[in-house]
Amino acid sequence: MRGLLTSRYLVAVLAAACFAVCAPLIPGMATSGNLSNLVWNMLPLAVVTIGEVFVLIAGGIDLSVTAIIALCSVTGALVMNGRTGYLAGNPAAAPVAVLFMLLVGALLGFLNGCAVTRLRMPAFIVTLTTMMFFGGFAVWLTRSANIDALPPAFNGLAGFGTLTVAVVVALAAHRTLRHSIFGRWLYATGMNARASLVSGVPVHAVTIAAYSVSGLLAAAASVLYTARLETGSPVLGQRIFLDVIAAAVIGGTSLFGGRGTVAGTLAGVLFVALLDNSLNLLGVSFFLVFTAKGVVILVAALLDSAAQRVLGEAVE
Amino acid sequence: MRNNIAWIVLAAVMLAGCGDKTAGTSAGTIGVAFETLQTEYWVASRDGIAAELKKRNLNMLEAIADGDANRQFEQVRNFITRRVDGIIVVPKDAQTVVPMIREANRAGIPIVLFNRPPAKSDARSVTVVADNFSITKDTVAYLADQALKAPGKRQAAILIGDLGDINAIARRDGFEEALKPHAGRIEIVSRIPTEWNQEKALAGITNALQAHPSIDLIFVSSDLLLPSVVSALKSRGRYLKVGEPSHVVLGGFDGDATAYRMLTEGYLDATGVQDVGFDTAATVQAVVDLKAGKTVPETLLDPGFVIHRGNLAQVAPRMWGAGVRK
Numbered sequence: 001m002r003g004l005l006t007s008r009y010l011v012a013v014l015a016a017a018c019f020a021v022c023a024p025l026i027p028g029m030a031t032s033g034n035l036s037n038l039v040w041n042m043l044p045l046a047v048v049t050i051g052e053v054f055v056l057i058a059g060g061i062d063l064s065v066t067a068i069i070a071l072c073s074v075t076g077a078l079v080m081n082g083r084t085g086y087l088a089g090n091p092a093a094a095p096v097a098v099l100f101m102l103l104v105g106a107l108l109g110f111l112n113g114c115a116v117t118r119l120r121m122p123a124f125i126v127t128l129t130t131m132m133f134f135g136g137f138a139v140w141l142t143r144s145a146n147i148d149a150l151p152p153a154f155n156g157l158a159g160f161g162t163l164t165v166a167v168v169v170a171l172a173a174h175r176t177l178r179h180s181i182f183g184r185w186l187y188a189t190g191m192n193a194r195a196s197l198v199s200g201v202p203v204h205a206v207t208i209a210a211y212s213v214s215g216l217l218a219a220a221a222s223v224l225y226t227a228r229l230e231t232g233s234p235v236l237g238q239r240i241f242l243d244v245i246a247a248a249v250i251g252g253t254s255l256f257g258g259r260g261t262v263a264g265t266l267a268g269v270l271f272v273a274l275l276d277n278s279l280n281l282l283g284v285s286f287f288l289v290f291t292a293k294g295v296v297i298l299v300a301a302l303l304d305s306a307a308q309r310v311l312g313e314a315v316e
Numbered sequence: 317m318r319n320n321i322a323w324i325v326l327a328a329v330m331l332a333g334c335g336d337k338t339a340g341t342s343a344g345t346i347g348v349a350f351e352t353l354q355t356e357y358w359v360a361s362r363d364g365i366a367a368e369l370k371k372r373n374l375n376m377l378e379a380i381a382d383g384d385a386n387r388q389f390e391q392v393r394n395f396i397t398r399r400v401d402g403i404i405v406v407p408k409d410a411q412t413v414v415p416m417i418r419e420a421n422r423a424g425i426p427i428v429l430f431n432r433p434p435a436k437s438d439a440r441s442v443t444v445v446a447d448n449f450s451i452t453k454d455t456v457a458y459l460a461d462q463a464l465k466a467p468g469k470r471q472a473a474i475l476i477g478d479l480g481d482i483n484a485i486a487r488r489d490g491f492e493e494a495l496k497p498h499a500g501r502i503e504i505v506s507r508i509p510t511e512w513n514q515e516k517a518l519a520g521i522t523n524a525l526q527a528h529p530s531i532d533l534i535f536v537s538s539d540l541l542l543p544s545v546v547s548a549l550k551s552r553g554r555y556l557k558v559g560e561p562s563h564v565v566l567g568g569f570d571g572d573a574t575a576y577r578m579l580t581e582g583y584l585d586a587t588g589v590q591d592v593g594f595d596t597a598a599t600v601q602a603v604v605d606l607k608a609g610k611t612v613p614e615t616l617l618d619p620g621f622v623i624h625r626g627n628l629a630q631v632a633p634r635m636w637g638a639g640v641r642k
Contacts, residue, residue, distance in 0.1 A: 031397060033397040037393050040393075041390045041393075139511075146409055146411040147411075148411040148435055225386050228415065229385055229412040230415050231409075231411040231412045233409075236385070237384075237386070239382055276387075276390070277394060280379050280394045281377075283377035285378065
C-alpha cells in the first residue's frame with residue numbers, strides 16, 4: 001500500500017479505480033463512444049493545463065489563461081469570419097487567423113511575464129489584473145456578441161486536429177521539461193529563485209518564457225475550443241479555471257513551485273474529465289454536482305499530499 | 317490508506333445510487349441540459365420539465381453547464397453516447413448551440429431548444445420560446461399609458477440584457493416599438509447595458525438617475541434585475557407605491573417571485589410573464605412527438621401575458637413566480 005501511495009502514477013491509478021467502480025453502475029460508461037468522448041473532452045483542457053503547469057513549476061501562477069482563451073477566440077474570429085472578417089472569403093483566412101491567435105496568446109503571456117519580473121509584482125496580482133483587462137477587452141471588442149460564420153477549414157480542426165495538437169503539445173512539453181536546459185532552469189527557479197540566480201540561472205528570462213508558453217498554449221486551447229463551437233466568444237473558457245488548477249494539482253504539480261510533470265498533468269486532466277463525464281452520465285442533480293466534484297477532488301489532493309509526506313519521511 | 321480507499325468506493329457507490337434513475341419500466345430517457353440554474357426562472361423551468369417528463373413516465377438525465385458553452389457541448393455529446401431518446405437544451409446562446417444540434421441530428425436523436433432559438437443554419441431542431449417582442453411591447457404599452465396619465469413630457473429608461481442573447485434584443489426592440497407612438501411625449505433618456513448582471517444594473521441605473529433625476533418610467537428586461545432598480549430608487553427616495561406623487565412607473569419581464577411580491581405590495585406597475593407551464597409542456601410534448609416521427613413546427617411561440625394591478629387576482633394563478641415561496 002505504501003508503494004501505491006508513493007507511486008508517481010497514483011492519480012492515474014485513482015482514475016482507473018474510479019472508472020472501474022463507475023463502469024458497471026453507469027449505462028454507457030464503458031462504451032467506445034463514451035471513451036472517445038472522454039478523450040475528446042480532455043484534450044483542450046490538457047493543452048491549457050500544460051501551459052499553466054510551466055508557470056506553476058517556475059513558482060508563479062497565471063490566472064489570466066481563461067481571459068487569454070476568450071481574447072484569442074474573438075481576435076481570431078474577427079480576422080477570419082465570413083461576414084465582417086478582415087480576411088473574409090480569403091482561402092488563407094483560417095491559417096492566418098490561427099497564427100494570429102497563437103501570436104496574440106504568446107504576446108499576452110510575454111506581457112504577464114515582463115510585469116511579474118520587471119515590475120516585481122506578485123504573479124497573483126499581475127495575472128488577476130490582466131485577467132480582468134484581457135477579458136474586458138474581449139467583451140469590448142465584440143460588444144458581448146458572439147462571432148459565427150467561421151471558415152469550414154477552421155471548424156474542421158475540432159476533429160482529428162485536436163488530437164494532433166494535444167499530442168504534439170504534450171510530447172514537446174515533456175521533452176522540454178525532462179531533457180532541456182530550459183526545463184532544468186524552470187524547476188530550479190521554482191524551487192529557489194534566489195539560489196538559482198546566484199548559480200547563474202537567468203531567472204527573469206526563464207519566468208518570462210514560462211508565462212509566454214502559458215499564453216501560447218492558452219491560445220492553442222482557444223483554437224480548439226473555438227473550432228469545436230464554430231463560434232468566437234468573448235466569454236469562452238471563462239468557467240474552466242478551477243478545472244485547470246484542479247487538474248494540475250491533482251496531477252502532482254506543486255502550487256509552491258519546483259514540482260510537476262506532463263504525465264502527471266495528463267493523469268490529473270483525465271481524472272477531472274472522468275469526474276465530469278461520470279457525474280454527467282449519472283444525471284446527478286445540479287445541487288449536488290459541485291459538492292460531489294469538490295469532495296472527490298479534495299480526496300485526491302489529500303491522497304497526493306499524504307503521498308508527499310510519506311516520500312518526505314523516506315528521504316529523512 | 318485502506319480507509320481512504322474504502323471511503324472513495326463508498327462515495328462512488330452512493331453517487332451511483334443517487335444519480336442513476338434510468339432503471340425500471342420507464343418509457344425512455346430524455347437528456348436535459350440547462351445553461352445555468354442560478355435564477356428562479358431556470359429553476360422553475362427545470363422543475364416544470366421534470367414534472368412533465370414524470371407525467372409521461374420518462375426519466376430525466378440532467379446536466380448543468382454553469383454558463384460554459386463548451387461544457388454544454390460535452391454534456392450533449394455524453395447524452396448522445398448514452399443513447400437517450402431525446403434531448404432538451406437551454407443553450408447559452410444562439411451560435412454555440414448549432415454544433416450541438418448537428419451532433420444530435422447525426423445521431424438521429426430529436427433535439428428541442430428551450431427559451432432560446434438557434435442561429436440560422438442547416439441544423440434541424442424545434443424551439444419553444446416566449447414571444448419576447450410582443451410580450452414586452454404589450455407590457456411597455458401599459459407602462460406608457462400609466463406614465464402618460466400625468467401631464468407634460470416624460471422620461472424613460474431601459475435596462476437591457478446581454479446583447480449576445482437574442483431574447484434580450486427582442487425585449488429591447490419591443491420596448492422601443494411600444495414607445496414609438498409616444499415619441500412626442502416620452503423621451504428615452506437612458507439605455508443601460510447589464511449583461512444580465514445585477515451589479516452592472518445597479519451601477520447603470522444609479523448613474524442614469526444621477527444624470528436624469530426626473531426619469532418617470534423604467535423597464536427592466538428581466539425581473540432578475542428588479543432588486544438593483546429598487547436599491548437605486550430607494551437611495552434617491554423614489555421607491556414609491558403606484559399612485560403616490562413622484563412614483564416611477566416600473567415594469568419588468570419574466571414574472572418571478574420578486575415581481576409578484578412587488579405587484580401585490582403596489583410598487584410594480586406591470587410585468588410581462590413567460591408562461592412556464594405552457595413552455596415546459598410544449599417542450600416535452602415536442603420531444604415526444606419528434607421521437608414518434610410526427611412533424612413539429614420549427615418554432616413554438618409562447619404568447620405569454622401581461623400582469624398588472626388591474627388583472628392581478630385573475631391571472632396570478634398562471635404566473636409562475638406566484639407559486640415560488642420566498
